[in-house]
Amino acid sequence: MCENNSMSILLQINNIKKAYGPHVIxxxxxxxxxxxQKIGVIGRNGAGKSTLxxxxxxxxxxxxxxxxxxxxxxxxxxxxxxxxxxxDIVLSYLIEQSGKEDWQCAKIAAxxxxxxxxxxxxxxxxxxxxxxxxxxxxxxxxxxxxLLLDEPTNYLDxxxxxxxxxxxxxYKGAFMIISHDRRFIKNTCKxxxxxxxxxxxxxxxxxxxxxxxxxxxxxxxQKYNKKQLExxxxxxxxxxxxxxxxxxxxxxxxxAKQIKRLKTIDIENTLGTAVINIPKxxxxxGLAFVLEDMAIGYxxxxxxxxxxxxxxxxxxxxxxxxxxxxxxxxxxxxxREVPTLKNSFKSSPNLRVAYYDQHSSVKLNPKETVxxxxxxxxxxxxxxxQIYKMAxxxxxxxxxxxxxxxxxxxxxxxxxxxxxxFLQAHDVLLLDEPTNxxxxxxxxxxxxxxxxxxATIIFISHDRTFTSIVADNIIEVKDKRVKRLxxxxxxxxEELEKNALNIGNTAQALVDDKAxxxxxxxxxxxxxxxxxxxxxxxxxxxxxxxxxxxxFEFNFDKPDSEKYLRLKEVEExxxxxxxxxxxxxx
Numbered sequence: 132m133c134e135n136n137s138m139s140i141l142l143q144i145n146n147i148k149k150a151y152g153p154h155v156i157x158x159x160x161x162x163x164x165x166x167x168q169k170i171g172v173i174g175r176n177g178a179g180k181s182t183l184x185x186x187x188x189x190x191x192x193x194x195x196x197x198x199x200x201x202x203x204x205x206x207x208x209x210x211x212x213x214x215x216x217x218x219d220i221v222l223s224y225l226i227e228q229s230g231k232e233d234w235q236c237a238k239i240a241a242x243x244x245x246x247x248x249x250x251x252x253x254x255x256x257x258x259x260x261x262x263x264x265x266x267x268x269x270x271x272x273x274x275x276x277x278l279l280l281d282e283p284t285n286y287l288d289x290x291x292x293x294x295x296x297x298x299x300x301x302y303k304g305a306f307m308i309i310s311h312d313r314r315f316i317k318n319t320c321k322x323x324x325x326x327x328x329x330x331x332x333x334x335x336x337x338x339x340x341x342x343x344x345x346x347x348x349x350x351x352x353q354k355y356n357k358k359q360l361e362x363x364x365x366x367x368x369x370x371x372x373x374x375x376x377x378x379x380x381x382x383x384x385x386x387a388k389q390i391k392r393l394k395t396i397d398i399e400n401t402l403g404t405a406v407i408n409i410p411k412x413x414x415x416x417g418l419a420f421v422l423e424d425m426a427i428g429y430x431x432x433x434x435x436x437x438x439x440x441x442x443x444x445x446x447x448x449x450x451x452x453x454x455x456x457x458x459x460x461x462x463x464x465x466x467r468e469v470p471t472l473k474n475s476f477k478s479s480p481n482l483r484v485a486y487y488d489q490h491s492s493v494k495l496n497p498k499e500t501v502x503x504x505x506x507x508x509x510x511x512x513x514x515x516x517q518i519y520k521m522a523x524x525x526x527x528x529x530x531x532x533x534x535x536x537x538x539x540x541x542x543x544x545x546x547x548x549x550x551x552x553f554l555q556a557h558d559v560l561l562l563d564e565p566t567n568x569x570x571x572x573x574x575x576x577x578x579x580x581x582x583x584x585x586a587t588i589i590f591i592s593h594d595r596t597f598t599s600i601v602a603d604n605i606i607e608v609k610d611k612r613v614k615r616l617x618x619x620x621x622x623x624x625e626e627l628e629k630n631a632l633n634i635g636n637t638a639q640a641l642v643d644d645k646a647x648x649x650x651x652x653x654x655x656x657x658x659x660x661x662x663x664x665x666x667x668x669x670x671x672x673x674x675x676x677x678x679x680x681x682x683f684e685f686n687f688d689k690p691d692s693e694k695y696l697r698l699k700e701v702e703e704x705x706x707x708x709x710x711x712x713x714x715x716x717x
Contacts, residue, residue, distance in 0.1 A: 140165050141204040141305060144331070147196035149182055156182050157193070158329030164277060164305055171320030171338055172309045175526075175570045176542025178326045180309045184208070184279050207275025209266060209283055215254040220434065221265055223249040229272035240268045242298050243291065258455025260288040267295060275302050278306035284315055285567050289593050293628055313338065313571045314595045336630040384444045390701060406524045407549075407580035410556035412445075412587070419444045419479050419559060419587045420465065426473035427457065427464045427613075433472060438613045440606065444479070444558070446583070447588045449602035449620055456608045458591050459488070459563055465589060466561045485557040489564035497537035501527055504536065508551030513553035518554065525550040526573070541568040549577065562590040566597050575600070599661075658715050665712045672708065675693060676701045 141164050149157040156179040164170065185191040188208050200206070215224070225236040237250060243264035249257070254265055267651065284292045284426070292315070299306065299319040307324070310316050316338050318473050323341040334341040352686040359585060366389055419442050426436035434457035442448065450458045463469045465476070466486035495504065505518050513521070525546040536544065545568045552560070560581070566574040578600040581588055589606075592598050598620055605616045605623055616623060681699045682691075 139201070139203075141201055144187075145197045145199075147186065147198065148194045148329075149179070149186065149191075150194060155329055157186075157326075157331075159196075160326070160329065160331040161196075162324060162331045162333050164307065166276065166305055167303065168305045169299075169302075169319060169321045170232055170305075170307045170324050170333075171316035171322070172307050172324045172326065173316070173338065173571070174326035174569065175572070176546075177540040179329065180326050181281055183326065183331075184281050184307075184309065187279060195502075199270065204277055205273070205275045207270045207273060209270055209278075209280050209415075215262065215265075217253070217255060219254040221245060221252055221254055221257075224254055224265070225269055225272060228269050230270050236268070239271050240264075242271075243268060243294050257452070258288075260291045260454030263287055264291060264294075276304045278302075278304065278308075280308045280310075281308060282309055282311065282568075284310060284312050284593055287593055289451065289595075289624075290453055290627060290630075292593055310593050311566060311569055311571045312596070313467060313575070316571075359701045407553070407576050407583045407607075408524060408582050409553055409560075410559045412556065412585050414585070415479070415558075416444060417479065418442065419446075419482060421477040423476075424474050426474055427460050427469075428472045429460070429469065433611065435608060435611045435613050436473065440613065440615060440716045442587065442589070444587050445585050445601045447601055448590070448606050449598050449604070450589060450591045450606050450608065451616075451623065452608035456610075457613070458493055458608045461487070461606075461608055461613055462561050462563050462589060462591060464487075479558075481557055483555070483557045484559040484561065485555070486561045487548060487552055487563065487565055489567055491548045492541065492568070495536045495544055495547070497535065498711045499536050500533055501536075501539075502532045505551055505554060506548060509554040513554055521550050521554055542570060542573070545569055546573065557586055559587045559589070560584070562588065564591055564593070566594045568594055571596070599624075660714045662712065665708055665715065669705065669708050669712065672701055672705045676705065 143163040145161050147157050148155075156177075160179075160183070172180050172183075182191065186193050187200075188206060221240070222233060222236055225231070225240060226233055231238060237246070240246065240250065245261070245264055245268060249261070254262060257265070267283075283295060287295065292312075296315060296318055299308075308316065308320060321337060323334040323335070323336065323338050325345070327343065332683065334344060336344075366387075370387055420440075422438050422440045422442075424436075425438040426433060427438065427598050428434040450462060452458050460469065463472055463486075466484065468486065499507075501522060502518070505522060506515075509518055518534065519529075527543075527546070527550075533542075536547070539547065545565075549565065565577065574594060574597055578597045579666045581590075581601045588601065590598075590601065592601075601618045605618070605620060607614060676698065679694055679701065682694060683698075
């Protein structure tokens with residue numbers, strides 16, 4: 132249970148149960164979220180994390196239990212499916228959808244580098260990463276005090292992710308984040324909620340501390356149970372040996388009672404960790420690919436040209452750059468999924484190449500089973516036993532083998548595609564966002580396997596932990612150029628974080644300056660109105676005072692106490708209004 136007595140509760144979930152047919156997802160989950168809590172939601176694929184969010188925003192119904200959302204709670208949910216029309220211009224779209232002033236929209240947008248000419252650009256002309264920035268800006272303009280972010284970094288380029296991370300670190304409200312990116316969770320969240328075996332376990336600390344605590348708790352419980360079982364065996368031996376003897380019958384009964392009192396700690400089924408084995412590539416040395424003055428793109432749309440790169444066998448290359456710059460186009464070209472626009476590249480003879488793109492799992496035949504898909508991918512190179520072992524390595528249990536693809540989660544489909552690739556030996560692995568939809572345990576198991584592989588690997592990933600483990604060299608796609616960079620990934624990341632921080636601060640300063648100028652203008656306009664109002668009031672009061680003085684001048688022999696009191700009031704009011712006029716005027 133997430134409780135915080137010093138802060139108000141925003142929502143409370145009690146004993147929620149949710150099942151899809153016989154498959155139970157949530158079984159008595161309970162927790163609460165208070166103001167300003169920053170919670171990382173973790174759990175294996177299919178554990179129920181996204182289902183939980185869908186229940187909270189009302190797009191799905193739960194079977195039993197209760198969800199209490201406080202009347203002051205304003206939930207912000209990042210809508211991946213939010214559509215844009217041809218007429219939507221960034222700034223006008225934000226103004227129209229949020230109902231906020233232009234300077235307010237520009238201020239929020241500036242956090243994500245949406246400024247200057249980008250504010251007057253058609254949304255559909257932006258890259259996917261910048262369209263996501265528009266969605267995030269709109270969500271924040273609606274002023275939620277509880278954000279629910281389900282894999283917000285999926286399909287974001289690295290720079291956009293860093294900007295989102297920077298914003299969340301400084302965000303004053305509460306949020307819950309589902310993410311397979313361990314570093315993203317670590318940098319933004321202060322607490323952890325683990326969805327496992329249908330329950331919700333809250334830990335009031337960061338992810339790394341929780342994982343250590345969870346491991347230590349499991350080891351402690353296992354050691355305790357082992358000791359209890361040893362005691363039970365020892366007592367049972369006494370009963371078996373002496374229970375039939377009348378002289379020791381009483382002692383035997385006492386030992387039996389002791390056995391009943393020796394309770395063990397219930398340990399729920401712990402989820403397995405993927406064990407990924409990548410078949411060895413050919414041990415040949417030398418060049419895998421040679422790209423000379425190559426151009427890539429689609430038809431008349433040039434994505435990048437003047438590409439001159441040599442890629443050696445066994446290299447592990449991270450393909451980096453903002454969304455829309457051409458990373459996926461480059462990797463598709465090397466996979467021969469799209470033709471080059473100029474000068475085709477050369478490759479080493481008989482290279483066995485595997486290509487995994489971020490949409491591979493969507494292309495699966497929904498009627499195919501796990502077993503039939505893997506058998507087809509094995510292409511007769513593996514026995515059934517080896518196919519089952521590969522399925523098990525990717526966390527498909529015996530009961531999953533006959534499941535059709537249609538009932539698999541996004542993460543399970545991604546694992547199935549990867550398992551199919553590794554049922555064959557490949558010299559080159561081309562991987563476009565292979566960690567999307569994988570939980571971070573599986574993503575890191577994949578990273579370790581790839582890091583140890585002797586295959587040539589070219590991959591795209593926004594997952595910093597994954598990239599740091601796998602990459603030994605970098606290729607950057609930027610401004611219609613594809614080139615190698617000197618230095619390692621951590622150095623590249625450090626420089627990018629520094630630039631993102633500087634750009635974000637500069638953009639914010641520009642917007643703040645604009646907002647400040649507008650506030651000054653509004654203040655000056657208000658001051659002028661106040662001056663006019665005060666001057667009119669002062670003229671009326673002076674006129675009334677003059678009339679009263681004239682009355683007393685011509686009627687000195689006719690005292691009037693009411694007029695005398697009114698004269699004092701008017702003179703006091705004149706003094707007050709003159710002082711206010713001076714404050715406004717100066």
